[in-house]
Amino acid sequence: MVWTGLTALLSHWRRRPVQLAMLLLGLSLATALWSAVQAINGEARASYDRAAAILGQDRLAQLVREDGARMDQQEFVRLRRAGWLASPVIEGEMRFGDVRLRVLGIDPLTLPPQAQQVDVAVGDELLPFITAPGVLYAAPETATRLTEQATPPVRVAEGLPPGTVLTDIGQAQVLLGAKDKISRLLLWPDQPIGRAPLEVTAPGLTLREPSETGDLARLTDSFHLNLTAFGFLAFAVGLFIVHSAIGLAFEQRRPVFRTLRALGLPARVLVLLLIAELLTFALLAGLVGVALGYVVASALLPDVAATLRGLYGADVPGTLLIRPAVWAAGLAIAVIGTLVAAAQSLWRLWHLPLLAAAQPRAWARASERALRAQGVAAMVLLLTAAGIAHFGSGLEAGFALLAALLLGAALALPLVLTGILHLGGRLARGPLAEWFWADTRQQLPGLSLALMALLLALAVNVGVSTMVSSFRLTFTGWLDQRLASELYVTARTEAEATAIRDWLAQRSDAVLPIWSIEGRVAGQPAAIYGVADHATYRDNWPILSAVPEVWDRIATGDGALINEQLARRQELGLGDQITLPGGWRASIVGVYADYGNPIGQVIIGIDTLLQHYSDVSRLRYAIRIAPGKAEALAAGLRAEFGLPAQNVIDQAGIKVFSLKVFERTFRVTAALNVLTLGVAGLAMFASLMTLSGMRLPQLAPVCAMGLPRRHLAWLELWRGLLLAGLTMLAALPVGIGLAFVLLAVVNVEAFGWRLPMHLFPGDWARLAALALLAAGLAAAAPAWRLARLSPSDLLKVFAHER
Amino acid sequence: MLLRLHQIDKFYPTGEGPLHVLNGIDLSLEAGKSLALTGESGSGKSTLLHLVAGLDSPDAGEIHLGGTNIVGLNDTALAALRRGTVGLVFQQFNLIPSLDVAANLAFQARLAGRPDPAWLKVLAKRLGLAQVLTRYPEQLSAGQQQRVAIGRTLAARPRLVLADEPTGNLDEATGDAVLDLMLSLVAETGAALLMVTHSNRLANRLNARVHLHAGRLV
Numbered sequence A: 001m002v003w004t005g006l007t008a009l010l011s012h013w014r015r016r017p018v019q020l021a022m023l024l025l026g027l028s029l030a031t032a033l034w035s036a037v038q039a040i041n042g043e044a045r046a047s048y049d050r051a052a053a054i055l056g057q058d059r060l061a062q063l064v065r066e067d068g069a070r071m072d073q074q075e076f077v078r079l080r081r082a083g084w085l086a087s088p089v090i091e092g093e094m095r096f097g098d099v100r101l102r103v104l105g106i107d108p109l110t111l112p113p114q115a116q117q118v119d120v121a122v123g124d125e126l127l128p129f130i131t132a133p134g135v136l137y138a139a140p141e142t143a144t145r146l147t148e149q150a151t152p153p154v155r156v157a158e159g160l161p162p163g164t165v166l167t168d169i170g171q172a173q174v175l176l177g178a179k180d181k182i183s184r185l186l187l188w189p190d191q192p193i194g195r196a197p198l199e200v201t202a203p204g205l206t207l208r209e210p211s212e213t214g215d216l217a218r219l220t221d222s223f224h225l226n227l228t229a230f231g232f233l234a235f236a237v238g239l240f241i242v243h244s245a246i247g248l249a250f251e252q253r254r255p256v257f258r259t260l261r262a263l264g265l266p267a268r269v270l271v272l273l274l275i276a277e278l279l280t281f282a283l284l285a286g287l288v289g290v291a292l293g294y295v296v297a298s299a300l301l302p303d304v305a306a307t308l309r310g311l312y313g314a315d316v317p318g319t320l321l322i323r324p325a326v327w328a329a330g331l332a333i334a335v336i337g338t339l340v341a342a343a344q345s346l347w348r349l350w351h352l353p354l355l356a357a358a359q360p361r362a363w364a365r366a367s368e369r370a371l372r373a374q375g376v377a378a379m380v381l382l383l384t385a386a387g388i389a390h391f392g393s394g395l396e397a398g399f400a401l402l403a404a405l406l407l408g409a410a411l412a413l414p415l416v417l418t419g420i421l422h423l424g425g426r427l428a429r430g431p432l433a434e435w436f437w438a439d440t441r442q443q444l445p446g447l448s449l450a451l452m453a454l455l456l457a458l459a460v461n462v463g464v465s466t467m468v469s470s471f472r473l474t475f476t477g478w479l480d481q482r483l484a485s486e487l488y489v490t491a492r493t494e495a496e497a498t499a500i501r502d503w504l505a506q507r508s509d510a511v512l513p514i515w516s517i518e519g520r521v522a523g524q525p526a527a528i529y530g531v532a533d534h535a536t537y538r539d540n541w542p543i544l545s546a547v548p549e550v551w552d553r554i555a556t557g558d559g560a561l562i563n564e565q566l567a568r569r570q571e572l573g574l575g576d577q578i579t580l581p582g583g584w585r586a587s588i589v590g591v592y593a594d595y596g597n598p599i600g601q602v603i604i605g606i607d608t609l610l611q612h613y614s615d616v617s618r619l620r621y622a623i624r625i626a627p628g629k630a631e632a633l634a635a636g637l638r639a640e641f642g643l644p645a646q647n648v649i650d651q652a653g654i655k656v657f658s659l660k661v662f663e664r665t666f667r668v669t670a671a672l673n674v675l676t677l678g679v680a681g682l683a684m685f686a687s688l689m690t691l692s693g694m695r696l697p698q699l700a701p702v703c704a705m706g707l708p709r710r711h712l713a714w715l716e717l718w719r720g721l722l723l724a725g726l727t728m729l730a731a732l733p734v735g736i737g738l739a740f741v742l743l744a745v746v747n748v749e750a751f752g753w754r755l756p757m758h759l760f761p762g763d764w765a766r767l768a769a770l771a772l773l774a775a776g777l778a779a780a781a782p783a784w785r786l787a788r789l790s791p792s793d794l795l796k797v798f799a800h801e802r
Numbered sequence B: 001m002l003l004r005l006h007q008i009d010k011f012y013p014t015g016e017g018p019l020h021v022l023n024g025i026d027l028s029l030e031a032g033k034s035l036a037l038t039g040e041s042g043s044g045k046s047t048l049l050h051l052v053a054g055l056d057s058p059d060a061g062e063i064h065l066g067g068t069n070i071v072g073l074n075d076t077a078l079a080a081l082r083r084g085t086v087g088l089v090f091q092q093f094n095l096i097p098s099l100d101v102a103a104n105l106a107f108q109a110r111l112a113g114r115p116d117p118a119w120l121k122v123l124a125k126r127l128g129l130a131q132v133l134t135r136y137p138e139q140l141s142a143g144q145q146q147r148v149a150i151g152r153t154l155a156a157r158p159r160l161v162l163a164d165e166p167t168g169n170l171d172e173a174t175g176d177a178v179l180d181l182m183l184s185l186v187a188e189t190g191a192a193l194l195m196v197t198h199s200n201r202l203a204n205r206l207n208a209r210v211h212l213h214a215g216r217l218v
Ligand SMILES: Nc1ncnc2c1ncn2[C@@H]1O[C@H](COP(=O)(O)OP(=O)(O)OP(=O)(O)O)[C@@H](O)[C@H]1O
Pocket: B012, B013, B014, B019, B021, B039, B040, B041, B042, B043, B044, B045, B046, B047, B048
């Protein structure tokens, strides 16, 4: 019985391969986009975990200075003498040629076994490791990047995070120019009893407990949440296809269901069979979807990796691992999605009266009721969105707001369209026009899901492109301000720096130091810069808010400027006090825009910087000179000091680089955007294709009354365009609302900065053209089929009319 | 007695209050016999047939089929009844559009778990469907489709065939031919037949006839 029933149910698909393909395609695409995002996030998380686990930081406690600055090696010696079992580590960023890396220096002799990342003491490897020029251990990927650069010998070691090299602490101190300095001390798990207490031996140090997640994971959390939200959105749009394909298949098979029940198939068995059918599809499509997801993910990963590096300094490998968790999650989401999409149909089937004959009018009445319920739900959701916008805060509230706004708008769409079509019908003159409007209205229930998917995709497109374009406009303006100087030079040694300064004194208008130290401010990693008192800053610096005479106060040393992200994350404002590395305090006199920077930044006067951090490295300078002479000066600098090309960069060079980072940041978003739009187009095509078969009985009478089929086909095409056009119009305000939420809520939480919104009607026009094209293509196939329909097929409609 | 109805009442809720469609119906049918049910449109003929098939349940009364009262049985039991004991032929043919003629013919017998290829072959031949077995329902004429529906029901060898105006969708000549076939095949399988019809002419060709009027049998 079960088998017989199943063959009858499945035979439906054999005769409707296109519909089946649409169902599977929709489901696989939805799963693919979702899994792609999951795979990317998984890869990034794994690499953060690896970074967090390096040198056993996830298992070992450490001693650090509270302000995050480096300590003197002397501290280590003192602790050792007092009985502490500790091992020194130095850590810092440096450049080998044009490759920027994190250098980790360890002391192989005191390193706790838990921290042994690479076994440097094997055989006779220890000696070359601890004696000059030392050995750099790096992950294979990192080692490849270093092949072209002048470095100490490089050995490949698995298990190191990308972008990191491991070397002896003595060598690292030389490389990083931090003689006798230590970043932190790793503590052995078992410390001798009776050692002197920390407060006595090293009062400046604090104990940091082992932590599972590093700063990176926390910093990038919002970025990944952002991606996840987009993945979910794409998934939701895909589900619209699945829902409509399943709904139509159930609707078409309704007489068959009834016949099966009349022939003695129990309702329970029927529902179970249909669930089994759906699960089979879900698993099939899920497998294809996850595989497809990997393809999409590996295409997007390099951009994501570049974004993460550029934006957060996080190194993520550019290649994907196949993770069982992603497969399991992909299949699970496919199954859950299918069941969610089918829930309504299954519920209806369960309550399908055995007898009621096909009653189109009753169905229409039911859908009118559904329309009203939908309208109420839309109102509730939109009101909720307004409520969240008013009272909510935080990233979660931002996403809840987005969800409520999008879903509410989607649900409201059929209602709005019905209203417009009513109006159109009222204004129509002539029987054909009246029929056109009325008939279009009648199509709405069947098409509304596809149109809702289209609305979502278009609104997201408008929203995201508005956000990105607004961002680009602000960002380029900001770059012009921020990169006011004509040339930027980096010396290789302090001596060379002094020589360059002297050389430049006569040849340029000004030499502005770019000196900085790294440390922690308000519990966050931050960089502290000193600036000279110069018009370059007074005239150009992108200040968001400041006290009067802000630059005078910086120059006299009684104030600090902080960047927007630090201000937002720590809720700091003008007049607040911050404690800077070394324990001195400064009051905030201004906040400035600092797009694209993951960490906090503080600006103080150059004299103040030197006063508190006399050992700051003094290698980088900005040079002011008449723009026309910049190129010659750069050439002169390189020739005079034998500087490598990348040590003397002009303004344009940095701008190009910064813009490139920026563009890559949003390439992923743009790609997901386009894919979502494609999925929505497919939904439209699927719905129109399936509807066209069911529409024949409605079209046949019109045809019989003397309207040529070709004419009818054109009308079908116009109908598709009309509906898509109206949907696009409805998507505009939704998209602008979305952009506002993205710019004012989500980005502030995710990146720490807020941007003004700009509108780009040109983009909208392009998008509208694209939407119309997609709708036209989607409507063309059924219309063409109609135009070529043989008269006998139309006659059959009458023969079978019941 | 194969089928016995006792004091059946059936109401439909309507806008103007409950509609008393069947009012204390008593009726019985022996195995191997045929009974025609007539009455004007809207008199409740289909309703009565649906009650017997277990597609709907009465508001009062008992329906005994082969000795068991089917009133109050759950969906699974009623479904088993429809698979095994009763066969339905509708006015609309209710074929499964995605299955070909052969599969449609075999369908109910397979569903009931008693496929009988030899009997199917005989049926297909007798019903004149042997040439169209690989076609799909939409490629058949109305008369052919109804013959498939009849064959599908008889293939499962039900003890009771319920037919609701089986020829109502056919022209008179075709209808007569199809009905002749059905009557003789039902007789051959030894099944009982309860058939709803509008037509006195057709009703007279069965063993007995009852007339439904204002909710009562006359
Ligand atoms: N689901 C229902 N809800 C309300 N009233 C119904 C329902 N089904 C049938 N009726 C009413 O019950 C009465 C009997 O209907 P039934 O279909 O049994 O008549 P019938 O004798 O088969 O008519 P016909 O010869 O036209 O097929 C009719 O008045 C009909 O309007």
